[in-house]
Amino acid sequence: MSRSFDPNEGGEFQSPALERLVRSLSRLPGLGRKSATRIGLHLIDQKSVAEELLLSAAEAGQKVTNCSNCGAITEPDPCRICCNDRRNPTQLCIVATPVDVLPFEKAGFFSGRYFVLGGLLSPLDGVRSEDLPFQKLARRIEDDRVTEVIIALDASVEGETTALYVQRMLEGSDINMTRLATGIPVGGALAYIDEVTLQRAFQGRRSF
Numbered sequence: 193m194s195r196s197f198d199p200n201e202g203g204e205f206q207s208p209a210l211e212r213l214v215r216s217l218s219r220l221p222g223l224g225r226k227s228a229t230r231i232g233l234h235l236i237d238q239k240s241v242a243e244e245l246l247l248s249a250a251e252a253g254q255k256v257t258n259c260s261n262c263g264a265i266t267e268p269d270p271c272r273i274c275c276n277d278r279r280n281p282t283q284l285c286i287v288a289t290p291v292d293v294l295p296f297e298k299a300g301f302f303s304g305r306y307f308v309l310g311g312l313l314s315p316l317d318g319v320r321s322e323d324l325p326f327q328k329l330a331r332r333i334e335d336d337r338v339t340e341v342i343i344a345l346d347a348s349v350e351g352e353t354t355a356l357y358v359q360r361m362l363e364g365s366d367i368n369m370t371r372l373a374t375g376i377p378v379g380g381a382l383a384y385i386d387e388v389t390l391q392r393a394f395q396g397r398r399s400f
């Protein structure tokens with residue numbers, strides 16, 4: 193009995209080794225069976241690419257860690273940002289994931305430091321305040337004598353919930369809490385902006 197070779201029809205390869213490779217690859221985020229098959233066949237064809245991939249994944253797995261102070265992805269711990277004396281420790285930018293640090297660092301305008309929450313509050317998904325490092329955040333704010341907290345979280349329900357939680361945490365202190373203005377993207381056409389973005393842009397309007 194012959195089996196279909198079309199990965200879209202759920203058929204399996206006649207090679208158990210290739211089948212295993214494709215299944216492993218399709219467990220990666222964003223990869224369906226079709227993409228996993230294409231990548232698997234490429235890796236078999238390009239042995240040097242496969243070897244480099246294995247080596248770099250193993251090395252990264254060993255060396256990459258999260259900064260014990262801010263949570264950013266780093267190899268030295270504490271990270272270079274936390275160790276940099278020219279970065280202002282009293283200005284603390286709160287982000288959800290380590291990847292969120294990158295656009296700030298790429299743009300290069302922010303000279304404060306970061307705190308990575310590692311997620312956002314989401315009662316529906318079972319992420320509660322005790323699941324996120326708010327106590328560590330409070331200690332950090334105290335230890336570094338933080339004077340300004342900048343909330344740089346997603347403009348989503350979870351982002352709003354988390355921002356409100358931090359706001360309540362800081363209530364009564366004289367810490368200046370700010371958040372990123374959300375508005376119309378540069379080059380964006382007004383007619384195609386969603387209503388939430390438009391409302392935020394309107395609320396955040398400034399005089400010329």
Ligand SMILES: [Zn+2]
Nearest residue numbers: 259262271274
């Ligand atoms: Zn750090």
